[in-house]
Amino acid sequence: MIETHTVNALLDPALRRGIFFNALTYLNGLVAPAFLFCAGLGFAIFLSRKNDDIVTLGGGFRSYLGKCLFIVILGYSLHVPFFSLRGMIGAGPEAWTAMLQVDVLQVIGVTLILLLAIAVLARSARSRIASVLALTAAALLWGYRYPDGPGAGPPAWLLAYFSRDLSPLFTIVPWAGFLTTGFLAGTYFTVAAASGREKEAIRSFALISSGFLAIAPAVSVFTRSLYGAGDYWYWSAEYFLVRLGSVGLVMCGLWFLLRKGEGPGSAVLGVFGRESLPVYYIHLIIVYGKDFEWSFVRLIPRGGDYFLCAGLSVVLTGAMYLFGRWWGATKRAYPRATAFAVRGLVAASLLSFLFS
Numbered sequence: 001m002i003e004t005h006t007v008n009a010l011l012d013p014a015l016r017r018g019i020f021f022n023a024l025t026y027l028n029g030l031v032a033p034a035f036l037f038c039a040g041l042g043f044a045i046f047l048s049r050k051n052d053d054i055v056t057l058g059g060g061f062r063s064y065l066g067k068c069l070f071i072v073i074l075g076y077s078l079h080v081p082f083f084s085l086r087g088m089i090g091a092g093p094e095a096w097t098a099m100l101q102v103d104v105l106q107v108i109g110v111t112l113i114l115l116l117a118i119a120v121l122a123r124s125a126r127s128r129i130a131s132v133l134a135l136t137a138a139a140l141l142w143g144y145r146y147p148d149g150p151g152a153g154p155p156a157w158l159l160a161y162f163s164r165d166l167s168p169l170f171t172i173v174p175w176a177g178f179l180t181t182g183f184l185a186g187t188y189f190t191v192a193a194a195s196g197r198e199k200e201a202i203r204s205f206a207l208i209s210s211g212f213l214a215i216a217p218a219v220s221v222f223t224r225s226l227y228g229a230g231d232y233w234y235w236s237a238e239y240f241l242v243r244l245g246s247v248g249l250v251m252c253g254l255w256f257l258l259r260k261g262e263g264p265g266s267a268v269l270g271v272f273g274r275e276s277l278p279v280y281y282i283h284l285i286i287v288y289g290k291d292f293e294w295s296f297v298r299l300i301p302r303g304g305d306y307f308l309c310a311g312l313s314v315v316l317t318g319a320m321y322l323f324g325r326w327w328g329a330t331k332r333a334y335p336r337a338t339a340f341a342v343r344g345l346v347a348a349s350l351l352s353f354l355f356s
Contacts, residue, residue, distance in 0.1 A: 001035065001280065002320065003313040004028040005287045009296055010312070012303045032104055034247045036175060037182035038273075039108045040115070044186025047119055054119050065116060068109045070346075074281055075105030077349075083291070084356045100160045102167035104175070105280075110161070111176040115183055129187065132180050139177035143235025144226060164234070174240050181244060202255050209248030216241040268321060275324035283320055 007028065015021065046064070053060035079101045082088050088095045114135065122128045142162075150162050160166040162173065185205060192201035220238040233239055258266045272279060289295035296312065331338045 001031050002283050002287075002317050003309070004031045005284065006296065006313045006316065007306075007309045009287050010300055010303045010309050012305060015305060030243060030246055030250070032170070032175070033178045033243045034250070035104060035276075036108060036111075036178035037185070037244075037247055037251075038276075039112065040179035040182025040184075041186035041189070042182075043112055043115055044183045045190055048187075048190040051119070054116070055123060057120065061116070061120070065113065068112045068116065070109075071105050071112075071277065072109035074277075075103045075109065076100070078103060078105070078281075078284060080353075083353055085354050086356070097156065097166065100157050100166065102160050102170050102172065104170050106161070107170050107172055107175045108179065110172060111179045114176075115180070125187075129184065132183055136177050136180040136184070139173045139175075139180065140237040140240055142173035143231065143237070174235060174237070177240060178244065178247075185248075198259070202252050205248055206252040209245040209252065212241040212245030212248070216245070271321055271324040271328065275327055278327060279320045279324055282323065283316060286316060 007024070047054060050060040050064075052058075054064070076099060079099050080088070081095045081098050082091060088099070115132065118128055118131045118135075122131050146162070150159070154162075156166070160171075162171055164171060188204075189198070189201050192198055216238040220232070220236065223236065223238060224232050227236060254269075258269070285292065285295065287296045290297060292298065300308070327338075
């Protein structure tokens with residue numbers, strides 16, 4: 001994730017061609033699907049442990065819903081062109097349109113809210129699976145029916161979730177499909193783990209992922225003509241399955257490599273997994289923060305080569321690891337103080353936006 005954003009922000013345009021760049025682009029294009037897949041898988045594990053609290057709208061439900069809404073707000077904050085309400089009003093409609101742009105955080109937050117609603121309304125495992133499968137199918141098939149979006153009927157804030165004109169990088173469809181498939185995989189895995197069949201489940205995932213990689217390209221020979229120029233690489237169910245299959249195989253390999261949960265590899269991944277949200281938000285500001293003189297895009301306005309991007313990626317990854325360890329340890333030692341500090345930071349940021 002850090003390497004992808006560093007390369008996207010800094011790589012010299014003259015180097016953005018050739019076989020190596022194309023291969024790197026494909027690999028980097030798996031980051032967002034993996035991020036979404038893990039969010040869905042994580043919700044499945046959470047639901048398996050807190051199901052009674054969720055269906056009764058208890059404290060776990062309210063806490064998780066609040067976290068989802070917070071994720072959505074963070075997503076919008078990354079696209080505010082002026083961190084000032086007065087500046088936004090003075091800039092006109094263009095500034096508000098830019099702020100409404102949907103990013104991966106809004107996709108995660110909104111899709112998790114939908115899954116939360118399904119968990120409350122559909123009490124049986126079978127009805128939940130059927131509902132999520134229907135949601136996944138809708139996400140995958142959207143591009144066949146509405147590759148140019150739903151038109152200009154919905155309000156701008158809602159249209160931004162479906163229109164690439166307003167949200168060129170992420171829309172709720174088809175990207176929500178990666179999260180819902182992660183939930184389906186996580187649901188199956190938790191059941192298998194309860195009976196000691198984790199290895200069988202992972203082998204099934206690997207077989208299914210390989211099937212996606214084998215079948216989808218063959219099917220695309222007959223379906224690619226259904227899409228306009230460039231639409232296939234965004235909307236198509238076939239390319240979705242190629243990316244999902246690639247992510248699935250990588251994750252299956254990591255499970256076999258790290259399944260004992262021991263050693264430095266598991267420890268490092270554990271830190272990034274537990275603190276993924278603050279790491280995601282902070283590293284984006286460091287890389288793309290145009291309002292900060294110390295951001296990568298301000299320090300290196302002309303970009304650089306692959307070696308520079310790789311070096312900065314390593315340094316920033318190390319810094320984010322140290323931050324994640326420190327923040328995790330601080331939360332465990334001072335849970336109330338850190339919760340109060342986060343709320344205070346959010347409140348101060350909101351007041352600064354309203355009155356600066």
